[in-house]
Amino acid sequence: xxxxxDEVPKTERKRCDRAFLVGVQTHDMxxxxxxxxxxxxxxxxxxxxxxxxxxxxxxxxxxxxATLIGSGKTEEIIxxxxxxxxxLIVFDESLSPAQQRNWEKASGLAVIDREEVILxxxxxxxxTREAVLQVALARMQYSLPRLTRAWTSGxxxxxxxxDRRLVNDRIVRLKxxxxxxxxxxxxxxxxxxxxxVPTAAIVGYTNAGKSSLLNALTGASxxxxxxxxxxxxxxxxxxxxxxxxKLLVTDTVGFIRRLPHGLVEAFKxxxxxxxxxxxxxxxxxxxxxxxxxxxxxxLSVLGELGADAKRVITVFNxxxxxxxxxxxxxxxxxxxxxxxSAKSGQGLPDLVDRCLELIADAFGQLSVLIPHARYDLxxxxxxxxxxxxxxxxxxxxxxxxRIPPNQQAPFLPxxx
Numbered sequence: 546x547x548x549x550x551d552e553v554p555k556t557e558r559k560r561c562d563r564a565f566l567v568g569v570q571t572h573d574m575x576x577x578x579x580x581x582x583x584x585x586x587x588x589x590x591x592x593x594x595x596x597x598x599x600x601x602x603x604x605x606x607x608x609x610x611a612t613l614i615g616s617g618k619t620e621e622i623i624x625x626x627x628x629x630x631x632x633l634i635v636f637d638e639s640l641s642p643a644q645q646r647n648w649e650k651a652s653g654l655a656v657i658d659r660e661e662v663i664l665x666x667x668x669x670x671x672x673t674r675e676a677v678l679q680v681a682l683a684r685m686q687y688s689l690p691r692l693t694r695a696w697t698s699g700x701x702x703x704x705x706x707x708d709r710r711l712v713n714d715r716i717v718r719l720k721x722x723x724x725x726x727x728x729x730x731x732x733x734x735x736x737x738x739x740x741x742v743p744t745a746a747i748v749g750y751t752n753a754g755k756s757s758l759l760n761a762l763t764g765a766s767x768x769x770x771x772x773x774x775x776x777x778x779x780x781x782x783x784x785x786x787x788x789x790x791k792l793l794v795t796d797t798v799g800f801i802r803r804l805p806h807g808l809v810e811a812f813k814x815x816x817x818x819x820x821x822x823x824x825x826x827x828x829x830x831x832x833x834x835x836x837x838x839x840x841x842x843x844l845s846v847l848g849e850l851g852a853d854a855k856r857v858i859t860v861f862n863x864x865x866x867x868x869x870x871x872x873x874x875x876x877x878x879x880x881x882x883x884x885x886s887a888k889s890g891q892g893l894p895d896l897v898d899r900c901l902e903l904i905a906d907a908f909g910q911l912s913v914l915i916p917h918a919r920y921d922l923x924x925x926x927x928x929x930x931x932x933x934x935x936x937x938x939x940x941x942x943x944x945x946x947r948i949p950p951n952q953q954a955p956f957l958p959x960x961x
Contacts, residue, residue, distance in 0.1 A: 751799025
């Protein structure tokens with residue numbers, strides 16, 4: 546699928562290795578928020594294997610249309626970036642296409658914003674067909690207003706017009722292919738739902754330990770690296786709980802503050818596992834300095850996806866590395882949370898118990914005595930429910946079974 550990325554018309558840009566970062570503190574941001582976001586931007590840029598050679602935080606009273614931050618400050622930052630021998634300036638604020646062009650013209654350096662950094666990381670990490678298509682679509686939509694080659698082709702149509710037509714054609718093709726992929730995913734989900742096994746989606750801020758938790762719970766071997774967006778594609782594994790209770794657990798792509806809107810839209814197909822799950826496991830890194838912001842960001846994105854009404858188990862991960870102050874802060878943020886370490890296994894039984902409680906709420910437990918002549922019902926119980934106890938008796942087969950409420954009617958006459 547790399548051909549989609551290669552087909553995007555864009556100005557040739559050499560590989561950049563040394564970046565100068567620019568953060569912007571506006572009047573509507575909390576004190577210190579821009580500094581925290583700039584730290585996060587540094588980690589994002591480092592994920593692209595680019596060295597950080599300098600950074601500056603700008604206090605902005607009023608944005609300037611041409612360069613966002615005004616001509617005097619623009620000249621000052623360009624001078625600082627060149628003095629640090631940077632070949633790239635990265636803004637933590639979104640730049641309009643015109644602002645980006647003005648910065649590149651004034652500085653002679655490559656200039657990008659947080660959105661393009663995240664797009665590049667996603668493009669670097671995408672592996673499955675769906676993820677590659679989603680990233681390609683987001684990059685196409687991002688590139689469309691930034692096309693700049695406006696020379697004439699000699700046939701009455703400028704190269705810019707040709708490029709725009711080309712990109713729009715690619716966007717239509719990508720959306721069509723993504724629709725096919727989503728249709729296939731829907732078929733797969735429908736097959737799973739024929740046997741109504743409860744489902745949980747692990748959600749949370751990027752690098753909170755979601756994949757590590759999935760591995761710890763299910764014994765899976767999902768990629769779990771200490772870096773942002775280590776995995777983009779949803780991975781589902783089965784967890785066998787007490788009483789023969791099955792649970793399908795899905796790891797999802799991590800959230801981040803200022804996630805580009807195009808990526809929220811493009812990744813809805815991936816994140817729809819969170820929308821259809823019976824409940825969510827919201828993982829937070831208890832040691833993260835900005836854990837409250839991470840908590841708010843995840844809830845905000847879930848709201849955008851329409852999944853904010855789901856039942857949620859809040860989990861603070863990495864407690865084996867936390868100090869008492871961090872634990873106290875976490876208790877204040879989410880008093881009902883579970884504290885665990887996916888690395889050491891500490892607290893995992895508490896999470897399993899909470900999962901069983903939520904499943905019991907959704908899948909009512911029945912005790913039934915099925916006559917020997919109704920082995921069809923016994924087979925049905927095994928097919929659609931979760932048999933926790935089965936005992937042969939003289940007058941029938943005794944079952945303790947969890948069955949979805951909408952499937953219980955044939956069994957109710959035999960309840961004991």
